[in-house]
Amino acid sequence: MSVDKVVADPEDAIADVPAGASLAVGGFGLCGIPGVLIHALLERGAGGLRVVSNNCGVDDWGLGLLLRAGLISRMTSSYVGENKEFARQYLHGELEVELVPQGTLAERLRAGGSGIPAFYTPAGAGTWIEEGGLPWRYSADGSVTVASPPKETRVFDGRDHLLEEGITTDFALVRAAAGDRHGNLRFHSSARNFNPLAAMAGRVTIAEVEELAEPGELAPDDIHLPGIFVQRVVPVAPGDPRAEKRVERRTVHMEA
Structure with missing residues (x-):
């Protein structure tokens, strides 16, 4: 029997995320962040969120949007250096922060998703x-x-x-380059660093996908995360500004 996990509306996909929920959120810097789902959470306005993610975006993008709106009460991260509002809230007692070595954070998410305490x-x-x-x-x-x-x-x-x-969370939000209706996901390059691990850690995992495939269209060797870890799939609409891919820090090289 086919199991279709597609939820067309991102607002419907996150509608049961309550205030005070714990979230594992994928992304590495600004690479592979679930921007559409983050914006849906921002519009919903549920606060007191306890977020586990490698970093907290920047002041005006990614998780930084939820932080600026006062919706995050606690962050578990390995790097927070690009967000001035993060530093302000932390130093003024508005935000609780658990800093974890990056490899340890990755393994804690993987362990939680694998049932290793x-x-x-x-x-x-x-x-x-x-x-x-x-x-x-x-x-x-x-x-x-x-x-x-x-x-x-x-x-x-x-x-x-x-x-x-190990870390487990109430929900996980991730972004994949491609996913099928059964929730099997493929990630691109650095977006693979934390997205699969965050997806494993969530009791309910919601994946936004840039390309929606039919079951069987993704070759088995191209699947980086099996659909057993994913409960909801949200296709990203072409041209959706919430799905913008930003460059976190652009550098250029000039010949002398």
């Missing part, structure tokens, strides 16, 4: 990540109100390792 890694051993005390939330006067807890440690082959917990 925790794993050991040498990343962060001997640092504040292990010792605890990293500021997660400041108060308005600059004092630390929430700090990271210390990590459980264990020695393997004479080397310290930290216990890290």
Whole structure:
């Protein structure tokens, strides 16, 4: 029996995302971000979101739109350096932030999606990540109100390792270059870095796809994420400005 997961309207696809929900959001910088779904969330206005994503977009694009609107209460990220509003909210006690080494964040999402509750890694051993005390939330006067807890440690082959917990979220929002009606997805280049992992971690995963394929049109070897991890597929309408692909930082080389 065929299972058609296509939801034509992005607003309908995210309609059951409540205030306070946890979200895993794909993307790497501004590459492969689910801009259409992010805009739908922005228009809906559900706040208190707890977001897990490699970064938080920039001030006027990607997750930065939700942040600027005050809809995000907590971020779990590995990089936040391109967003001035992010820094302002964090330093003024408006946003809780858990910074995680990038490889550890990727593995925590993969582990959660694979049913693995925790794993050991040498990343962060001997640092504040292990010792605890990293500021997660400041108060308005600059004092630390929430700090990271210390990590459980264990020695393997004479080397310290930290216990890290897998991440699962209520929903996941991802973007794929192509997907079929069964939810099988193909990603392009750097968009593959975090999108498959975020999709695995979500209990309900919503994928916006640039190309909608019929079942069987995607070759098995071209599928990067099987449809078992995806519950809803949203085709991106041609020319939709919410699906714009931006360059995060353009550099040029000039001959001397």
